[in-house]
Every structure is written in structure tokens, then in C-alpha cells.
Amino acid sequence: xLKLTGVTKSFGDKLVLxxxxxxxxxxxxxxxxxxxxxxxxxxxxxxxxLIAPNTGEVEFDNTPLxxxxxxxxxxxxxxxxxxxxxxxHLTVRRNVTLLASHLGWEREKVETRLHELLELVHLEAxxxxxxxxxxxGGQRQRVALMRALFxxxxxxxxxxxxxxxxxxxxxxxxAELREIFRSLGKTxxxxxxDIGEAAFLGDVIHVLQAGRILQTGTFTELVHQPQDPFxxxxxxxxxxxxxxxxxxES
Amino acid sequence: xxxxxxxxxxxxxxxxxxxxxxxxxxPLAVGAKAFTESVTLAEIATLxxxxxxxxxxxxxxxxxxxxxxxxxxxxxxxxxPEYTGTIREELFRGESLSDFDxxxxxxxxxGISMTDPLxxxxxxxxxVKRSLAEKLNxxxxxxxxSHANLxxxxxxxxxxxxxxxxxxxxxxxxxxxxxxxxxxxxxYRALAADEIQVTDAxxxxxxxxxxxxxxxxxxxxxxxxxxxxYLYRTELEQSxxxxxxxxxxxxxxxxxxxxxALNQEVELGDKTSAVVAAQFVREAFRINVSVESGGLISRxxxxxxxxxxxVIISLFAAILIGVPAGVIAAKTKLPGQIILGAAEIVQTxxxxxxxxxxxxIFIRIDLPSIGAFPVxxxxxxxxxxxxxxxxxxxxxxxxxxxxESATALGLNWSARLRLVELPLAAPLILAGIxxxxxxxxxxxxxxxxxxxxxxxxxxxxxxxxxxERLMLEGAIPAAFMALxxxxxxxxxxxxxxxxxxxxxxx
Ligand SMILES: Nc1ncnc2c1ncn2[C@@H]1O[C@H](COP(=O)(O)OP(=O)(O)OP(=O)(O)O)[C@@H](O)[C@H]1O
Ligand SMILES: [Mg+2]
Numbered sequence: 001x002l003k004l005t006g007v008t009k010s011f012g013d014k015l016v017l018x019x020x021x022x023x024x025x026x027x028x029x030x031x032x033x034x035x036x037x038x039x040x041x042x043x044x045x046x047x048x049x050l051i052a053p054n055t056g057e058v059e060f061d062n063t064p065l066x067x068x069x070x071x072x073x074x075x076x077x078x079x080x081x082x083x084x085x086x087x088x089h090l091t092v093r094r095n096v097t098l099l100a101s102h103l104g105w106e107r108e109k110v111e112t113r114l115h116e117l118l119e120l121v122h123l124e125a126x127x128x129x130x131x132x133x134x135x136x137g138g139q140r141q142r143v144a145l146m147r148a149l150f151x152x153x154x155x156x157x158x159x160x161x162x163x164x165x166x167x168x169x170x171x172x173x174x175a176e177l178r179e180i181f182r183s184l185g186k187t188x189x190x191x192x193x194d195i196g197e198a199a200f201l202g203d204v205i206h207v208l209q210a211g212r213i214l215q216t217g218t219f220t221e222l223v224h225q226p227q228d229p230f231x232x233x234x235x236x237x238x239x240x241x242x243x244x245x246x247x248x249e250s
Numbered sequence: 251x252x253x254x255x256x257x258x259x260x261x262x263x264x265x266x267x268x269x270x271x272x273x274x275x276x277p278l279a280v281g282a283k284a285f286t287e288s289v290t291l292a293e294i295a296t297l298x299x300x301x302x303x304x305x306x307x308x309x310x311x312x313x314x315x316x317x318x319x320x321x322x323x324x325x326x327x328x329x330x331p332e333y334t335g336t337i338r339e340e341l342f343r344g345e346s347l348s349d350f351d352x353x354x355x356x357x358x359x360x361g362i363s364m365t366d367p368l369x370x371x372x373x374x375x376x377x378v379k380r381s382l383a384e385k386l387n388x389x390x391x392x393x394x395x396s397h398a399n400l401x402x403x404x405x406x407x408x409x410x411x412x413x414x415x416x417x418x419x420x421x422x423x424x425x426x427x428x429x430x431x432x433x434x435x436x437x438y439r440a441l442a443a444d445e446i447q448v449t450d451a452x453x454x455x456x457x458x459x460x461x462x463x464x465x466x467x468x469x470x471x472x473x474x475x476x477x478x479x480y481l482y483r484t485e486l487e488q489s490x491x492x493x494x495x496x497x498x499x500x501x502x503x504x505x506x507x508x509x510x511a512l513n514q515e516v517e518l519g520d521k522t523s524a525v526v527a528a529q530f531v532r533e534a535f536r537i538n539v540s541v542e543s544g545g546l547i548s549r550x551x552x553x554x555x556x557x558x559x560x561v562i563i564s565l566f567a568a569i570l571i572g573v574p575a576g577v578i579a580a581k582t583k584l585p586g587q588i589i590l591g592a593a594e595i596v597q598t599x600x601x602x603x604x605x606x607x608x609x610x611i612f613i614r615i616d617l618p619s620i621g622a623f624p625v626x627x628x629x630x631x632x633x634x635x636x637x638x639x640x641x642x643x644x645x646x647x648x649x650x651x652x653x654e655s656a657t658a659l660g661l662n663w664s665a666r667l668r669l670v671e672l673p674l675a676a677p678l679i680l681a682g683i684x685x686x687x688x689x690x691x692x693x694x695x696x697x698x699x700x701x702x703x704x705x706x707x708x709x710x711x712x713x714x715x716x717x718e719r720l721m722l723e724g725a726i727p728a729a730f731m732a733l734x735x736x737x738x739x740x741x742x743x744x745x746x747x748x749x750x751x752x753x754x755x756x
Contacts, residue, residue: 050657073660074659077658085651087652088751089673089751090673090748091750099661102661131749131753132750134753
């Protein structure tokens with residue numbers, strides 16, 4: 001569905017992405033994981049053409065991205081940036097339906113889709129007339145997800161969709177997302193720092209370090225056949241308070 | 251944003267229409283320099299025009315000799331009072347026109363005619379406070395030479411003109427410690443406050459009495475004669491023969507004493523030039539003319555409308571051009587810098603210089619060089635910078651994440667601009683427009699210098715007549731208007747700035 005071939009990216013003389021070839025399969029949820037600044041968001045930006053690669057090629061549905069097809073491709077990709085990126089001057093309703101009404105969707109079609117999505121992400125309809133500043137962080141993330149899903153895109157690019165959420169909401173939303181991804185059969189590429197989240201949601205996990213993909217595989221493969229000490233370190237770095245306690249007590 | 255469009259269109263329409271409105275089938279116009287005597291003489295001409303059945307525009311006060319002369323030649327005014335000395339030394343300097351006939355011939359080449367002298371000779375004079383004259387025993391201009399420590403303050407025109415300070419200095423070999431150019435009406439005040447000790451005056455100037463000046467004798471006969479005459483467009487002899495006949499009858503009707511008396515009535519009494527002129531015409535011509543001076547309220551109403559006209563038209567034009575220019579400035583590199591640089595340069599030109607400069611160009615390309623049009627253009631030019639800059643900053647300050655979201659949604663550039671960027675920049679854009687509007691209310695007083703009306707007119711007249719009441723008649727409403735404009739824009743915020751952004755600020 002989405003394929004990067006020999007892609008590199010540098011900002012100034014700083015190489016942020018080493019030559020990378022990676023393919024994201026139709027209908028799978030792939031997770032990009034790695035430390036802060038390793039190039040996860042950069043990869044997503046390349047895929048939706050917000051930045052252009054220095055070398056190599058990005059293909060969507062077997063067609064290379066170019067100036068001419070960029071807008072069409074973007075309509076088929078739902079992208080949710082790291083902090084949600086909701087427009088503060090628009091109500092929740094306008095934020096979510098902005099693109100559809102710009103593309104000339106009929107009112108009824110818009111309303112139907114809007115209510116489908118509200119149900120999908122478990123939000124109340126009375127939220128629609130509020131502004132982004134008037135709703136909670138978790139609600140904002142869901143609204144951003146609604147916006148990304150509105151045109152029923154083939155691909156979802158989600159950049160830390162659950163940053164800054166409390167653990168309970170986070171865990172609930174993770175469960176909901178897994179449901180949504182499974183039921184819709186979308187190609188999902190999700191960025192996270194959290195190995196637990198990666199294990200829970202990802203069919204495939206790509207571990208990144210300093211602009212390189214170190215290993216690609218399922219969570220089981222990463223645990224049992226790590227190909228780099230960093231992979232082991234990264235998986236073990238996540239604290240589990242309950243295990244910690246048990247270890248201390250024994 | 252959308253609600254504002256019809257108003258913009260209206261502004262656009264008015265802007266296109268305004269030069270046309272200014273060019274309606276013309277009644278005749280008499281111009282005057284911005285000092286009492288000239289205004290009174292001009293009012294007399296206007297009344298004589300009316301008395302001969304001609305439709306006359308209200309008398310227009312204009313900045314200086316050059317402005318009037320250009321306006322007369324281009325037909326924007328038809329008549330104005332002038333002095334032979336000024337014609338010789340200022341308009342045709344270096345052509346050494348010896349007598350009236352030579353002047354007449356030269357004027358004829360320009361399509362202009364001149365009446366015979368009206369009687370009085372209003373020459374330049376150099377004055378000092380009487381007390382100082384007595385103390386230093388000053389009697390002639392030559393006596394000044396031995397007192398190099400005195401500060402001289404001259405009207406701007408006297409500073410520049412060929413027969414003024416530049417040659418006076420040489421004739422008498424004067425070399426004062428300090429010399430300042432200023433608005434002539436301010437020179438007397440500076441003299442009274444002892445900030446300056448020597449100034450220029452006109453020989454029929456009642457301020458000579460009011461400020462108790464001693465006129466120093468021109469012992470080297472430096473100043474040429476300044477016989478008052480009327481200049482008029484020669485074509486009036488065909489088109490308005492009766493009016494021209496009346497103007498010619500003015501010759502010899504005003505002696506030095508009579509003119510000084512008229513000046514004194516205006517400057518020291520409580521009458522307007524128009525009223526004094528009417529009084530004179532009634533007595534000298536035995537025709538019954540009257541002037542409606544209008545009450546305070548109706549005068550303020552009139553100047554308010556004129557002032558609003560200047561401010562509103564120029565502001566709309568500036569919004570129409572400035573906001574798109576701000577978008578270009580924000581989105582492009584080189585063109586953006588050029589636009590911003592140009593607007594910045596315009597901003598540094600002093601108001602009066604800009605008006606004069608534009609006047610010169612406008613006459614060449616057959617646009618009105620006096621009245622509302624050039625003032626509107628000047629205000630428009632001054633408004634551009636704050637509007638462009640705020641629009642640019644507003645757009646540049648939109649967080650990268652929001653720009654990114656809009657792009658990633660797959661909106662094209664115009665939709666991004668319309669749906670996301672301009673609304674997000676709206677608070678700053680509006681703030682720029684507000685600042686501009688408030689400043690323009692002040693700047694529009696420049697209109698008083700070139701006959702555009704507005705609050706500048708009573709302020710200029712008040713300055714000239716040394717009348718605080720008149721100055722306040724312009725200054726107080728101007729302050730109120732600035733305040734009202736500010737409040738209006740604060741109310742407008744509600745409609746222009748998206749609600750979501752207003753919530754954010756709370
Ligand atoms: N526009 C840019 N200009 C210069 N450097 C940039 C730019 N965008 C990203 N970088 C650099 O590229 C590197 C990768 O950035 P990126 O945003 O992809 O990291 P990330 O993996 O998403 O990190 P995080 O988990 O903190 O979001 C970082 O070192 C960052 O400083
Ligand atoms: Mg990131």
C-alpha cells in the first residue's frame with residue numbers, strides 16, 4: 001500500500017533518516033517505535049508529502065508521490081499529527097467536516113458520516129458545537145481521529161495518538177482503537193514511544209534508532225530474537241510497577 | 251471574513267468613483283494661501299463671482315504659492331489673489347520681469363491674466379520686539395549685523411524664497427547664531443516666548459500691533475514691491491466676462507490701512523474672513539451680498555463628514571490592497587521583501603512632503619492635485635505598512651502544526667488561506683487595521699493644507715488666526731473620532747475574529 005525505497009532525509013547537513021526501504025502492508029497495523037528524535041514523525045511526514053525526500057521514492061498504491069497527485073493522495077490518507085492539530089477557530093463539527101464540505105459533500109451525507117464516527121470513537125453529539133479549547137485532551141484526540149477518518153481513507157497515519165492521556169483513558173482508547181482498526185480493515189501506521197502500546201496494537205513493529213530501522217518483526221520476534229542490543233534495552237526499559245514490586249518482595 | 255465582503259465592494263466602488271465625483275461639471279473656484287489676507291481677498295472674489303451670477307465653490311485654502319500656481323494653471327482653481335513681488339521673485343525667478351507689462355506678457359504665455367493692483371503693498375518686513383529694539387537701539391535691518399547672538403525664526407516660505415532669507419542674508423551680510431524655519435503663525439508665539447528674537451512679517455499684518463513688534467527699516471531696499479492683484483485664467487474673459495469685470499473693478503479699492511483694518515477685524519475680532527469680505531463688498535460695491543456662516547454644530551457636522559470621507563475611503567482601499575500584499579509578503583521571499591520595503595519607505599516620507607510630491611506628479615498625469623483625492627492617496631499609502639505588516643506577522647505566526655494539519659488534509663492553497671490561515675490571522679490583521687484607522691483620523695488633518703476639508707481646516711485656520719477656539723473646533727472632534735473608531739473596531743472584533751480564538755484569549 002505504502003512503500004519507501006532508498007529514502008533519505010537531512011535537514012541542513014544533519015542526516016535525520018539514513019537510506020530506508022520499508023513497505024507497509026494493506027490492512028495491517030504497523031508501529032514505528034523509538035526514542036525521541038529518532039525520525040518517526042519525519043517518516044510520517046515523508047509518507048504524506050509534507051516534506052520531500054532527498055533521495056529515494058515514496059509510493060502510494062503503486063504510484064510515486066508527485067506534485068500532481070499529492071492532494072488526491074492526501075484525501076486517501078488520514079493523518080493525525082502529534083498534538084492533534086485541531087483548528088482553534090473552528091468548532092468540533094467544522095474541524096471534522098471541513099474537508100468534506102470543501103469537497104462539496106451533501107449535507108445529509110456529512111451528517112450521517114459525522115454520527116457514524118461519533119459512535120465509533122464514543123463521543124457525545126453535544127460536543128460538536130464546542131471549540132477545541134473547551135474539551136478535554138482525551139476528547140480532542142478522539143475528535144482528531146474522527147477528522148482523520150472522515151473521508152474513509154485507505155491509510156491512517158497516527159503520530160502518538162495517545163500522548164498526554166491519563167493511563168485509564170489511554171488504556172480504554174487503546175482498546176477502542178484496536179477494535180476500530182480491526183473492524184475497518186485499514187492500513188494503519190502508528191507512532192509511539194510505548195512498547196506496551198506497540199505490542200498491544202501492532203501486527204508489525206519497526207524499531208528505529210537515530211534515523212535507522214534496527215529491526216522489523218512481531219512483538220514475539222522482538223522479544224525472542226532481538227537483532228540488536230538496543231532492541232533489548234528498549235523493551236526492558238519500560239517499567240512495570242507490579243513486576244518491580246514482586247521482584248523486591250521475593 | 252465572509253460578512254465583510256459587501257462592505258469591501260462598496261469601498262471599492264467609492265474609490266473608483268471618487269475621482270469622477272471630483273470632476274463634475276465645474277463651478278468656479280477661488281484659491282487662497284493659508285493666511286488671513288489671502289483668504290479675505292479670495293472670499294471677496296468668491297462673493298463678486300456670486301454677485302455676477304456665477305456658481306462658486308467655497309473658497310479653497312491651499313499650502314503655498316507653488317500649489318496655487320499649479321492649481322490655477324491646471325484649472326483646478328480659476329482665480330487667486332497674488333502679489334507682484336511673488337510673481338517676479340518666486341514664480342518667474344531669474345527672468346527679471348521689470349514692470350507690469352512684462353509680467354502680463356509672461357503670464358499670458360501660461361494662459362493666465364492679472365488685474366491691476368488692488369492698492370496696497372504687502373511687502374516683507376523684518377520685526378523684533380519693541381522692547382528689544384529699544385534696548386539694543388535697533389532701527390534698521392543693518393543694525394542687526396552687530397548682534398550675532400540673536401536667534402532668527404522665519405516662516406517656511408520666507409526661508410525658501412529667492413527674495414527671502416537666502417538673499418536678505420547676502421544683502422545685509424547677516425550671520426546669526428541660530429536660525430529656525432517654522433510655520434509662520436508659530437513664529438509670533440515663539441517671539442512672544444522669547445525663543446526667537448527676529449522674525450519676518452507682512453507689512454499689513456495686524457500681528458505687528460498685537461505682538462508689539464518694531465519693524466526694522468529696509469535701509470538697503472532689499473524687498474521688492476508686493477502689490478496685491480488677482481490672477482485668473484484668461485479663458486474667464488470669454489466664459490464669465492461679468493465676473494472678470496468685477497475683479498478688475500477691485501483695482502485701487504484697498505489701501506494699506508484698509509487692508510490692515512480688514513486683517514485686524516478677522517485676526518483680532520471675532521469675524522470670519524467671509525463675513526469681513528461680505529461687509530467690504532457691500533460697502534465698496536454697494537451690492538447686497540451675504541454669507542451664511544453656519545452655527546457651530548453645522549460646521550462641525552460638515553467637517554466631520556469631510557473627515558470621515560477621507561479616512562474611510564483611504565482605509566478601505568488600504569485594506570483591499572494591504573491584506574493581499576501581506577499574504578504575498580508572508581508567502582514569498584523576494585516579492586515579499588520588495589513589498590514590505592516599499593511600504594516602509596513610503597512611511598518615512600513626511601506628510602507635507604508626500605502631498606507636495608504627489609501634487610507635482612498628479613498635475614502631470616491630469617489627476618486632481620488639491621482637494622480630497624491627493625489626501626486620500628497619501629492616507630492610503632501611509633496605511634499600507636501597518637496593514638501589510640500585521641497580515642504578514644499574523645500569517646507567519648500560525649503554529650507550524652496547524653499549517654501542517656491543513657496541508658495534510660489535502661486542502662489546496664486557496665482553501666487553506668481562506669478556511670484556516672486568514673481566520674487564524676484575523677486578530678492581528680484587525681489590530682493592524684484598527685491602528686491604521688486611528689492614526690488616519692489624525693493624519694487626515696493634513697487635508698487642511700490642500701483644501702480637502704475635514705478637521706484640519708479649523709485647525710489650520712485657528713493656527714493662522716491664533717484662535718484656540720477654532721483649533722479646538724478641529725482638535726476635539728478629531729480626538730472623539732479617534733476614540734469612536736477605536737471602540738467601533740473593538741466591537742467589530744466580535745464579527746471578524748472567530749469565536750474559537752476569542753475563547754482562547756480568555
Ligand atoms: N524541520 C526540521 N528542521 C530541522 N531538523 C528537524 C526538522 N524536523 C525534525 N528535525 C530533526 O530530525 C530529527 C527527527 O525528528 P522527528 O520529529 O522525526 O523525531 P521523532 O522520532 O518524531 O521524535 P519524538 O518522539 O520526540 O516526536 C530530530 O533530531 C529533529 O531535531
Ligand atoms: Mg514525533
